[in-house]
Amino acid sequence: MPRLAKLRANRARIHTIASGHGASNVRFFGSVARGDDGPGSDVDLLVDLDVHTRGLLPLAAMSDELSVLLDERVDVVASGALAREVLTSALSEAVPL
Incomplete structure (x- = not known):
């Protein structure tokens, strides 16, 4: 079955x-969002x-x-943990699930 x-x-x-x-x-986002x-x-x-409160372990567990x-x-990333340029790029192609 295709990833999408x-x-x-x-x-x-x-x-x-x-x-x-x-x-x-x-x-x-990424290659799956771009097809x-x-x-x-x-x-x-x-x-x-909120990785500042919850830490990074929830991301690894997810x-x-x-x-x-x-x-x-x-790969699961938190929007608040990304550099502005990376977040802008990710958001430009992000598709809500």
């Missing part, structure tokens, strides 16, 4: 996992999470759980 189809088919579970770790506003993902691509997710759920490598 996996994301959409598992939307509710992805949101449940994210909220369980204190994250919200789940968006995908140019290939065999070596991962799934990039952007979430809202990444692990979602990788198992989707049977794909998943």
Whole structure:
């Protein structure tokens, strides 16, 4: 199943996992959002999470759980932890899930 189809088919579970770790506003970006993902691509997710309060462990835990759920490598990043230029680029192609 294509990555985008996996994301959409598992939307509710992805949101449940994210909220369980204190994250919200789940968006995908990168190659999956652009439609140019290939065999070596991962799934990039952007979430809202206060890393200054919660730390980085929730991101790692979400990444692990979602990788198992989707049977794909998943990178989860918090919007507040990105440099302005990187965040601007990610947001320009981010698609709400």
